[in-house]
Amino acid sequence: MIFEDPVMASRFLTLMTLTFHIIYATIGVGIPLFIIIAHWLGIRKNDEHYIYMARRWSRGYLVTVAVGVVTGTIIGLQLSLLWPRFMELAGQIIALPLFMETFAFFFEAIFLGIYAYTWDRFDNQKKHFLLLIPVAIGGGMSAFFITIVNSFMNAPAGFDLVNGELVNANPIAAMFNPAMPTKVFHVVVSSYMTAAFVLASIAAYRLLKGSRHSYHKKALYLTMKIGLIFAIATAINGDFSGKYLAAYQPEKLAAAEWHFETDDYAPLLMYGILDEDQEVKYAIKVPYMLSILGFGNPAAEVIGLNDFPEEETPPLIVHYFFDSMVTIGSFMIILALIYWIGIKRGWTFVKSRIYRWLIVLGGPLSILAIEFGWWMAEVGRQPWILRGIMTVEEAATTSDYVNVMIILFALLYLILGVGTVVVLRRIFKNNPVEKELKAVEQGDDQA
Amino acid sequence: MSLEILGIAVLWTFLFGYVIIGSIDYGAGFFNAYSIITGKQHILSKIIQQYLSPVWEITNVFFVFFFVGIVGFFPQTAYYIGTIFLIPGSIGLILLAIRGSYYAFETYSSKGHKGYAFMYGLTGLLIPASLSTVLAISEGGFVYLEEGNPVLDYWELFTSPVSWSIVALSIVAVLYISSVFLTWYANQTGDEDATNLMRKYALIWAVPLIITAVGIVYELSFHNTEHYNRLTDLWWMFGLSFILWALTVWLLWKKRNYGTAVWLLFGQFALAFYGYGISHYPYLLYPHLTIYEGFTNQAMAISLVIVFILGLALLVPSLYLVLKLFLFDKDYVQGKKNKG
Numbered sequence: 082m083i084f085e086d087p088v089m090a091s092r093f094l095t096l097m098t099l100t101f102h103i104i105y106a107t108i109g110v111g112i113p114l115f116i117i118i119a120h121w122l123g124i125r126k127n128d129e130h131y132i133y134m135a136r137r138w139s140r141g142y143l144v145t146v147a148v149g150v151v152t153g154t155i156i157g158l159q160l161s162l163l164w165p166r167f168m169e170l171a172g173q174i175i176a177l178p179l180f181m182e183t184f185a186f187f188f189e190a191i192f193l194g195i196y197a198y199t200w201d202r203f204d205n206q207k208k209h210f211l212l213l214i215p216v217a218i219g220g221g222m223s224a225f226f227i228t229i230v231n232s233f234m235n236a237p238a239g240f241d242l243v244n245g246e247l248v249n250a251n252p253i254a255a256m257f258n259p260a261m262p263t264k265v266f267h268v269v270v271s272s273y274m275t276a277a278f279v280l281a282s283i284a285a286y287r288l289l290k291g292s293r294h295s296y297h298k299k300a301l302y303l304t305m306k307i308g309l310i311f312a313i314a315t316a317i318n319g320d321f322s323g324k325y326l327a328a329y330q331p332e333k334l335a336a337a338e339w340h341f342e343t344d345d346y347a348p349l350l351m352y353g354i355l356d357e358d359q360e361v362k363y364a365i366k367v368p369y370m371l372s373i374l375g376f377g378n379p380a381a382e383v384i385g386l387n388d389f390p391e392e393e394t395p396p397l398i399v400h401y402f403f404d405s406m407v408t409i410g411s412f413m414i415i416l417a418l419i420y421w422i423g424i425k426r427g428w429t430f431v432k433s434r435i436y437r438w439l440i441v442l443g444g445p446l447s448i449l450a451i452e453f454g455w456w457m458a459e460v461g462r463q464p465w466i467l468r469g470i471m472t473v474e475e476a477a478t479t480s481d482y483v484n485v486m487i488i489l490f491a492l493l494y495l496i497l498g499v500g501t502v503v504v505l506r507r508i509f510k511n512n513p514v515e516k517e518l519k520a521v522e523q524g525d526d527q528a
Numbered sequence: 529m530s531l532e533i534l535g536i537a538v539l540w541t542f543l544f545g546y547v548i549i550g551s552i553d554y555g556a557g558f559f560n561a562y563s564i565i566t567g568k569q570h571i572l573s574k575i576i577q578q579y580l581s582p583v584w585e586i587t588n589v590f591f592v593f594f595f596v597g598i599v600g601f602f603p604q605t606a607y608y609i610g611t612i613f614l615i616p617g618s619i620g621l622i623l624l625a626i627r628g629s630y631y632a633f634e635t636y637s638s639k640g641h642k643g644y645a646f647m648y649g650l651t652g653l654l655i656p657a658s659l660s661t662v663l664a665i666s667e668g669g670f671v672y673l674e675e676g677n678p679v680l681d682y683w684e685l686f687t688s689p690v691s692w693s694i695v696a697l698s699i700v701a702v703l704y705i706s707s708v709f710l711t712w713y714a715n716q717t718g719d720e721d722a723t724n725l726m727r728k729y730a731l732i733w734a735v736p737l738i739i740t741a742v743g744i745v746y747e748l749s750f751h752n753t754e755h756y757n758r759l760t761d762l763w764w765m766f767g768l769s770f771i772l773w774a775l776t777v778w779l780l781w782k783k784r785n786y787g788t789a790v791w792l793l794f795g796q797f798a799l800a801f802y803g804y805g806i807s808h809y810p811y812l813l814y815p816h817l818t819i820y821e822g823f824t825n826q827a828m829a830i831s832l833v834i835v836f837i838l839g840l841a842l843l844v845p846s847l848y849l850v851l852k853l854f855l856f857d858k859d860y861v862q863g864k865k866n867k868g
């Protein structure tokens with residue numbers, strides 16, 4: 082884990098922090114939507130179960146948000162500490178969405194604070210529920226703005242470089258760069274998808290552990306249904322992301338597909354390994370599919386990696402990241418679709434133990450897909466930090482102490498990660514649904 | 529007013545906000561831990577639950593706002609400060625993380641753990657200490673250029689009386705600000721024990737505050753004469769600040785008008801904080817970087833200012849709502865309405 086070179090050390094520390102932050106950030110973006118939906122259903126159907134669902138989810142959510150805030154603060158400052166040259170240049174042109182993001186945080190933090198501490202201060206539950214809308218908007222806006230910054234790194238726009246000086250800065254044009262639409266949409270939609278399947282995973286787990294309460298069944302059905310919609314949206318949008326890559330970052334797409342020679346009618350390769358001569362072996366080949374993913378046309382020509390200077394091609398490992406993400410995405414669509422049809426048609430196997438275990442698996446898998454997606458997007462940008470303009474080498478800090486910081490932060494994330502699990506378990510173990518619901522049903526609203 | 533000055537004024541104001549509400553938070557954590565150790569039990573735990581927990585994320589955003597804002601308005605600081613601030617900055621971050629997770633893990637899950645409360649209290653003193661080193665660094669003399677890259681001379685920094693006097697002031701200020709504020713807050717809740725305890729702490733820390741503040745000025749006269757001279761030009765601001773301090777202490781002594789005492793305290797710190805800031809002008813980092821060299825381009829500056837104004841329009845009403853609910857709602861403050 083000890084790196085000779087501050088560049089490698091900084092890359093590793095950034096990878097570690099972001100990989101950790103994104104788990105909490107995704108939940109932070111996604112869960113409020115489901116709390117709102119449950120709360121709203123509860124009021125509309127006049128069903129205590131849904132109101133209680135909202136309350137229970139929001140309790141767990143508070144814990145994850147707090148860790149999200151902590152790790153987000155870390156990455157926010159680390160960007161300057163580890164990549165000072167990058168922030169100096171980027172600050173001149175992409176600071177605007179970063180700055181807007183802090184307002185989104187403010188907004189979210191304020192209403193979350195109010196929501197969390199005012200459960201019993203509103204005579205009318207509806208009013209209290211309204212507080213969550215700004216929370217969800219704030220979380221969504223944070224994701225929106227920070228993803229804009231990231232899309233700028235992939236497709237810098239809105240300025241000219243003259244002798245290394247940045248001129249003609251246009252912050253708005255920088256925000257609306259070519260990578261922005263697909264990226265923002267994909268990130269937000271996949272967050273909702275992941276949040277849905279994480280919640281479904283919990284409900285399925287409870288049912289497996291012997292709970293027969295209809296509360297869990299309602300939760301499972303609700304989240305699987307919404308999860309299905311967002312999973313399909315994620316996949317469709319992923320297809321657009323592929324088209325964006327083909328047009329603006331062909332080297333990333335080629336690396337993700339191990340596509341070496343420029344060719345038309347290009348096939349899509351899944352998995353496989355590379356031998357010494359850069360030949361792909363044991364891969365599953367889907368004819369024409371890469372041309373379709375890139376251009377929507379089986380005859381289209383897709384640029385191969387060999388057409389790029391070697392020092393500008395990304396690491397080939399991104400192939401596995403990409404394949405894993407797509408596999409998980411497809412798996413989740415099928416799983417949720419069969420479940421949904423199965424419930425409608427009364428197929429019993431979707432209520433079997435095996436099927437429920439698959440659903441339990443779906444939550445962690447979706448989070449993994451998020452990680453794979455980001456690794457593929459970020460590692461696939463190498464060697465650039467700002468594509469075509471600045472490499473990671475040029476951007477990194479020159480300080481020799483990054484190694485030590487890696488150890489300290491690794492310890493910290495370990496503690497935070499374990500702490501989250503322990504605390505969430507304690508909160509929910511000590512207050513089992515059956516016990517709390519009984520209290521609710523008896524009109525004793527102290528849960 | 530030029531855009532450069534407007535930019536730094538906005539950032540300085542947010543930093544002031546962070547210093548005040550952060551200090552309240554940090555000090556409260558320390559006093560809480562202290563009262564657990566000395567067996568005075570949870571005199572303060574309730575206050576932390578009631579007032580601090582709902583607002584800790586807001587406190588944190590003030591900090592985020594500051595470092596994001598400074599990179600926006602003065603991108604070159606990202607380069608200078610980023611390169612040299614790695615260690616104190618990272619330590620500060622880790623401490624902040626421990627602190628934030630206290631809220632996540634302790635208050636939300638409602639089971640106290642003594643060790644954690646102790647760490648939480650300790651971070652309350654260590655965070656200001658580690659973050660305030662950036663103020664010491666900005667006084668110059670600790671950074672030299674090596675092959676064009678700024679390098680921090682840790683030995684020089686750790687042996688310098690200037691950095692230690694700044695660290696000392698930051699710790700004492702935390703204890704003083706929070707004890708004055710909590711005296712008022714405890715009094716609002718009608719909790720006499722807590723009021724008396726906090727009042728005692730406030731009086732204890734009042735004099736060390738002035739001593740450490742004077743200590744910094746004294747040390748600066750050797751370390752950075754230019755800054756020292758500009759400071760003394762602004763003597764009237766510090767004089768006024770001193771008078772407000774004296775009035776605060778007098779009110780506390782007489783056990784009356786705790787609310788006014790808090791306002792006087794804010795005034796005292798505002799005068800000193802802006803006095804210090806103005807005298808630092810035009811340098812961000814002596815002598816390498818001024819606000820003029822480090823400033824961003826026109827287009828970015830203007831869009832940042834516009835976003836800032838729009839943002840305030842959104843924030844001020846929401847912040848008002850928070851204050852109304854958690855600070856000025858008599859029933860809530862007195863614990864009649866509780867959290868769910």
Ligand code: HDD
Pocket residue numbers: 235260263264265267268271272274275315316318319320322323326333406407408409410411447448450451452453454455456457458459461
């Ligand atoms: C639940 C998570 C999830 C799932 C199931 C998928 N994705 Fe994804 N994908 C992401 C989560 C994600 C992400 C984490 O949100 C990324 C990382 C960076 C980004 O912009 O979004 C991403 C990036 C990303 C990129 C790279 C964009 C870039 O580098 O600019 C492409 C081409 C796709 N995805 C395509 C797909 C396709 C064709 C999918 C088919 C099912 C798919 N994704 C499923």
Ligand code: HEM
Pocket residue numbers: 099102103105106107108109110145146147148149150151152153154155156157160186187190220221223224227228268272585588589592
């Ligand atoms: C380099 C990338 C990132 C940086 C610098 C960053 C920065 C931050 C900061 C500073 C915070 C804490 C704000 C506070 O004090 O309240 C935070 C929290 C958050 N971040 Fe990140 N973030 C990054 C990546 C992301 C991504 C990719 C997403 C969304 C997909 C995201 C979504 C959030 C959300 C929703 C929160 C609020 C806390 C929560 O709800 O969990 N962040 N981030």
Ligand code: HEM
Pocket residue numbers: 092093095096099100102103106160164167227228230231234452455456459460462463465466473
């Ligand atoms: C939160 C989800 C994200 C994850 C999981 C993620 C993942 C990664 C990974 C794995 C790397 C290391 C790449 C390598 O060195 O090979 C990296 C680098 C980096 N990322 Fe991201 N990233 C995320 C979002 C963002 C966003 C939103 C930004 C922009 C604000 C960003 C800025 C950076 C920077 C500056 C680097 C260092 C330079 C580089 O290695 O290219 N990341 N990230």
